[in-house]
Amino acid sequence: MILIFINQESKILFNIYKKIAFNLPPEVAHDYTLKIAEVIYKSFLVKFLKSTPNIEPINKLNIRFQNKLGLAAGFDKNGDYLNFINNIGFGFIEIGTVTPYPQLGNKKPRVFRIAEQDAVINHLGFNNKGIIHLKKNLINFMDKKTTPIGVNIGKNATTSIENAHEDYIYCMEKIYEYADYLTINISSPNTKELRKLHHEDRLSTFLGNIKKSHESLEKKHKKLTPLFLKISPDIDQDDIASVSSMIKKFDIHGVIATNTTIDKEVIQNEIYRDYEGGVSGKPLFVKSNSIVKQMRENLPDILMIGCGGVNSKKTAQEKVNQGCDLVQIYTGLIYKGTKLINEITS
Numbered sequence: 018m019i020l021i022f023i024n025q026e027s028k029i030l031f032n033i034y035k036k037i038a039f040n041l042p043p044e045v046a047h048d049y050t051l052k053i054a055e056v057i058y059k060s061f062l063v064k065f066l067k068s069t070p071n072i073e074p075i076n077k078l079n080i081r082f083q084n085k086l087g088l089a090a091g092f093d094k095n096g097d098y099l100n101f102i103n104n105i106g107f108g109f110i111e112i113g114t115v116t117p118y119p120q121l122g123n124k125k126p127r128v129f130r131i132a133e134q135d136a137v138i139n140h141l142g143f144n145n146k147g148i149i150h151l152k153k154n155l156i157n158f159m160d161k162k163t164t165p166i167g168v169n170i171g172k173n174a175t176t177s178i179e180n181a182h183e184d185y186i187y188c189m190e191k192i193y194e195y196a197d198y199l200t201i202n203i204s205s206p207n208t209k210e211l212r213k214l215h216h217e218d219r220l221s222t223f224l225g226n227i228k229k230s231h232e233s234l235e236k237k238h239k240k241l242t243p244l245f246l247k248i249s250p251d252i253d254q255d256d257i258a259s260v261s262s263m264i265k266k267f268d269i270h271g272v273i274a275t276n277t278t279i280d281k282e283v284i285q286n287e288i289y290r291d292y293e294g295g296v297s298g299k300p301l302f303v304k305s306n307s308i309v310k311q312m313r314e315n316l317p318d319i320l321m322i323g324c325g326g327v328n329s330k331k332t333a334q335e336k337v338n339q340g341c342d343l344v345q346i347y348t349g350l351i352y353k354g355t356k357l358i359n360e361i362t363s
């Protein structure tokens with residue numbers, strides 16, 4: 018699905034590649050593109066392709082973000098493409114969502130492009146190879162890593178919502194010492210009941226359990242790996258207030274706002290409105306900005322990462338204007354390729 022062309026300057030080649038890729042089913046295009054890119058970036062060619070924007074790094078929470086732009090979760094769910102994504106100019110990268118055990122995710126087809134709005138609907142459902150696989154990849158990559166890598170954690174589909182914290186704790190324990198930060202993902206619309214974790218009572222119990230384990234991991238490893246919470250754009254005023262107060266209560270270090278939206282009103286062409294899943298890209302921009310703004314008002318000092326609909330330097334700047342310290346992208350890459358990274362960071 019993703020359109021990355023190795024020569025970032027080459028518009029013509031990129032457009033040819035995009036035509037070919039857009040004729041393939043989105044998931045197939047994504048996998049092929051990343052496999053090819055990874056082989057190229059693993060080879061000696063990486064020396065010539067490596068993109069290093071000339072920008073002052075940003076130090077926050079003891080993490081040295083190379084620049085403000087990060088890769089959002091879901092692009093490399095298993096850490097299989099680290100040679101590639103470490104070298105294309107991102108200031109930080111987030112891998113996952115990973116769950117304790119491998120799972121296939123929802124039935125295919127489950128990713129759809131809405132090209133006229135530079136958007137995607139996905140109903141993947143945390144398809145991934147499990148935390149042990151991701152951990153091996155991360156350990157093997159440690160000596161080549163030049164960009165901070167966060168790990169986004171979720172729960173297996175078969176784990177009940179009441180026991181969800183056990184899956185997150187299991188993953189945290191496995192990956193704590195290797196990750197630069199950990200993201201607790203409660204906002205995918207494609208795992209049954211997951212978003213119920215935004216409600217105050219559940220969130221309090223859930224985060225309480227997670228925080229307890231996080232504190233003992235901090236002691237054990239003598240290292241603080243910051244904890245971020247990734248939230249939904251579809252929450253109402255009450256949930257915004259309770260999520261904010263729980264973040265304060267449990268001293269969560271950062272917020273990622275937001276995941277995809279299930280509000281199909283943002284889609285212009287009605288034929289796509291029946292597709293199951295979350296909408297990302299351009300139609301999500303305004304909605305996710307509104308969440309950022311409200312969360313920022315409630316949490317003036319938190320590390321805020323804005324995600325949703327960024328597809329240009331201007332839209333990235335708008336996230337910063339709304340109160341974001343850092344910005345992440347995913348769908349913009351599908352439509353603009355890696356030249357979008359250069360555009361935003363230069």
Ligand SMILES: Cc1cc2nc3c(=O)[nH]c(=O)nc-3n(C[C@H](O)[C@H](O)[C@H](O)COP(=O)(O)O)c2cc1C
Pocket residue numbers: 089090091092094113114128137139141143169202205247275276277296297298299301324325326327345346347348349
């Ligand atoms: C195909 C696809 C898969 C995704 N998978 C994940 C995921 O596994 N975990 C997650 O937290 N977010 C996932 N996301 C959401 C993105 O990380 C991001 O929050 C959302 O797409 C909004 O950003 P964008 O408009 O720049 O794409 C996925 C998005 C897409 C399009």
